[in-house]
Amino acid sequence: MVSPNRYDVTDWPVGDAADDIGEVINSIIADVRARQDRSDDGGRGKPGAVIHIPPGDYRLRTQVLVDLSFLRIEGSGHGFTSSSIRFNVPEDEWDDLHELWPGGSRVLVDLDVPDGAEPSAGAAFLVAREGSPRISSVEFAGFCIDGLHFEADGSGLDPENTYANGKTGIHVASANDSFRVNSMGFVYLEHALTVHHADALSVHDNFVAECGSCIELRGWGQASKVTDNLVGAGPRGHSILAENHGGLLVTANNVFPRGASSVHLTGVSRSSVTNNRLHSFYPGMVVLEDCSEVLVATNHLLRDSEPWTPFVGVDNGLDDDHGLLRVGGTGNSVIGNHVSEVLAAASVRPPGTTPVVIRLVDGTGHHVANNHVVATDIDPGTGESAFEAQVDALLGARSSRPLEVVTVLVDPASTANTVLDSGRRDQVVIDATVNAFRPTPGIGEG
Amino acid sequence: MVSPNRYDVTDWPVGDAADDIGEVINSIIADVRARQDRSDDGGRGKPGAVIHIPPGDYRLRTQVLVDLSFLRIEGSGHGFTSSSIRFNVPEDEWDDLHELWPGGSRVLVDLDVPDGAEPSAGAAFLVAREGSPRISSVEFAGFCIDGLHFEADGSGLDPENTYANGKTGIHVASANDSFRVNSMGFVYLEHALTVHHADALSVHDNFVAECGSCIELRGWGQASKVTDNLVGAGPRGHSILAENHGGLLVTANNVFPRGASSVHLTGVSRSSVTNNRLHSFYPGMVVLEDCSEVLVATNHLLRDSEPWTPFVGVDNGLDDDHGLLRVGGTGNSVIGNHVSEVLAAASVRPPGTTPVVIRLVDGTGHHVANNHVVATDIDPGTGESAFEAQVDALLGARSSRPLEVVTVLVDPASTANTVLDSGRRDQVVIDATVNAFRPTPGIGEG
């Protein structure tokens, strides 16, 4: 009774996985459906299947539609390499490169996406099933989804630097339960992973980089986790975004630039963003918008300047008083975080502004305690870029000096907050008659 | 020399895995034992084996006995779907359901467990070996263990809602070293995973839900980790329990209801419960009983009300002054946690009690610092359930108001504690002559 529930895309009679893995996987899914019925034969059910994608290049010309529970699509290599670096190497040097493309178990997304199409239309893998129960236990593991190229978008950027191509790696459209996305690689997609209406989702140990947006939890959801991922979005996108989630745990992620935001939560309640390492080139790194009772704790936030010539001058458009960590809603906690802000004072925008680190913009009852901000003015010399100055400062080749910042700004629209030990009295802007405030003691005050 | 150490339960000449996977795996283990001896042939040993369980339904009528080191039993799908929801759908609607049962690589536990049998008797997988060295490096990965049905227990609950059937998924009875339980699914078992006497155990990235108790580390143990799991026990069981462990790390778990407790430690020393997201419907969410020097930090705790009709009125029997986080023993630390308590003041038990969030019940030297409690009275209207009021409050459809709570209660039996910035002076009950105390500043006190 050798199992019929194990498939290999390279050993399936319908289609040619190298030419169109989408056709092959859809044919396999049809086979699973035809073989497995729902009969409740003393506990027997519809167990699903595993589909193996061995290392190799597989073009995807047909969108895969997943509408079965218990389907695991599994490769043997996340296959990331930097396409962004490659496309910014002059073409006449390409002959010297060891390889040009990502690899591993690699799906080359070659869909024709019409302008203005719904995001789901450009998805390599679309998961959709209505009715009850919610589609459950679909798993994606260990393969690479590569969007191949970005496209001109009128911004004046080189087409390969736009982070736009209308392509999505995995798009989950229907309410779902107990999904897993593990050990995957995503590269050069406008949207890497978009999951609507998730319950008990696990997004764990993936490599999601050089995508417009990376991990987007849309609509609403609950009791999910985004853990232990390496993530970095494009300058206009989100590295990790969640809408209207409750009980979300975002932890142990290493989020690198760019990304208009590193973690953006909107309408999220009673959730955690803890213990992440976050790095951004712009203000608005961590955003809590209309959020309630979210814990942001023991994260490391670094904001410094764009180092790479192709992207110098590209940013998310926000001013430096926007707040690196911007909080609105009710009863959120910001505890025990370290923030490093490294800027040339002369580059602060708009000129004359004092950069703001933690900003409470509205709502009540936020609790900000025990955060440590280190702000450094890297003071570039004539003809030196902010990044060159930053490197020089790090190497000790120039002396850096403290940058004046507001460590916590409490807007008048936000009241009844508690701000403890998160900046000296001269670093915090707060109306202490309508908030609770204890400044970090200054030198010699002990 | 194609490896003889790789087995597939669907391709083994003894037994029929679909009818009794237990017989098949025991036969495979006997084969490994017969082929591998202990001779120290210049470093050669007894390497063990891997046993594959492809996706499919496999009845287990015979308990598996694992008594070899280096055995990995591996499937291709944790296969969770909610049996609890299904069994609470009226039967006449079952025809409309896409599927009735969990799936993936699914073991259907069909053991006949006599009443009053030892817990090990009802285990699908029993791991036991005495002598030296301790049995090592047994791994369970990527499959589903399904107990199929719960049973009437005299409680008056629907049999499928009792969380009782005498079945255990994996029961490790002997002292063991370097075990791994990864990416597994457990459902509808009275006990999912019970491990006695663990050293350097890793329980990582599993889905353990709708089981009476989920992860139980019994007897004693050391240097283990329970990380990055999705977990939720029944109303009378434990989601994560540990006895007499040292150096245990419980982190990055998302623990949802029910569960009489979310994390229950008894006799545990010098261990960590950090960075988890915990959700419960009852008091006694996190319990440190006779524990010493345990760190409970940067967790998010939410306690609200049972939302689901079949379980309304079912709870763990504890009063609201029991403490959501209850601490006894010596020198424990409770630092930087966020607690959300959402209750109808009128439903507090016993009536007139002020709910207690952190309670130090005995011992000395506990350190409670920098915790933030948000307590909300959801004030249900006439004829509205607590849960309906809760949803209305969350949606803004009704105004909620603060709930009066004791954020920290230090019992007279506990002294020499330090309580800092974990509640205003009017929210903390403490004898400041025998403890150290600094209240969170109130509004206007800065």
Added chain:
Amino acid sequence: MVSPNRYDVTDWPVGDAADDIGEVINSIIADVRARQDRSDDGGRGKPGAVIHIPPGDYRLRTQVLVDLSFLRIEGSGHGFTSSSIRFNVPEDEWDDLHELWPGGSRVLVDLDVPDGAEPSAGAAFLVAREGSPRISSVEFAGFCIDGLHFEADGSGLDPENTYANGKTGIHVASANDSFRVNSMGFVYLEHALTVHHADALSVHDNFVAECGSCIELRGWGQASKVTDNLVGAGPRGHSILAENHGGLLVTANNVFPRGASSVHLTGVSRSSVTNNRLHSFYPGMVVLEDCSEVLVATNHLLRDSEPWTPFVGVDNGLDDDHGLLRVGGTGNSVIGNHVSEVLAAASVRPPGTTPVVIRLVDGTGHHVANNHVVATDIDPGTGESAFEAQVDALLGARSSRPLEVVTVLVDPASTANTVLDSGRRDQVVIDATVNAFRPTPGIGEG
């Protein structure tokens, strides 16, 4: 088109994997190289391959050279068992042992390493490729690398207890991107895993124990993570070491003894060591040397005494005023940690010294807040070892009493620091005229 990119070392025509898996894997790599070229065929590239190592014993007589991107070498069992315990059991009892050696998918490193050879010479797996792009997405997963024996080193220790044999498990010599080391086992190697020049490296969920040094990130690197590992080095080595890294995330690890250090960072900037459980027998557990803006938060540190006869008297040579957590550089944060120090006062070295827990040795702007230290004098009786006393104290068989310690020592060479709530006034040594200081309130001061 059954995939040609999937290999099995036990089913390859060149060499004999049982006799020399190194020869076999090098032959496979040569085959991959010969079959895959770099041609940019409409997006097709060089996808690499997966090489399976089934459970079994595989001698390695030839070093493996990995110089291809997208290569995954994968086994089915990390196979750890304690060789250290076995070699310290009298030989005449070996006949009673169930097994003598580690197992799983086990590589027996049988290289002849000349004295004084470069560390790379003794590596079972050497990864090296110069030129562009950096070698990417090489993955090691799920197998065991066993150095078999340690060797006499003139220290007087039993040869099997020296932690020296010139062997390395995996040595990455070249700049690299997006590597993964997951679910591996390493045992009895002088160096387990050494990675130079890492970018976006993930070292996740491994078992690295009984090795001289365990995880060493050498040279420089960025945006990497070391997460969820079980780790323990030898008395003279490092459990986790990083040089000149930026944006490193070290979290959710359970690091047990020995290890001259648990986490040693040198020249590291803007990184995180959070949420780990760390256990050591010596001072100098966590070292930040010339580090800037590193966050050390919500870790549990336990330092107690060597329990095991073969190693009693072996230590890292540091005195007890060295600091368990020793910080130098600029602007580091030490927030919300729990420290347990368990010593016999009479054994403190040098006699009469007060042990130091957190020591700021140089630099400026460090932030130490909200740490809790529990120090216990285990007071051994006559003829009782420190460890016996420690066990007796834990079991309540003798009364223990507080040990006098300095919770924070700020050296005169370090100024402009902030120390808050990390020890009572009598426990902190600080010049409050050049630092900011707020002591933890004492009993009755509230």
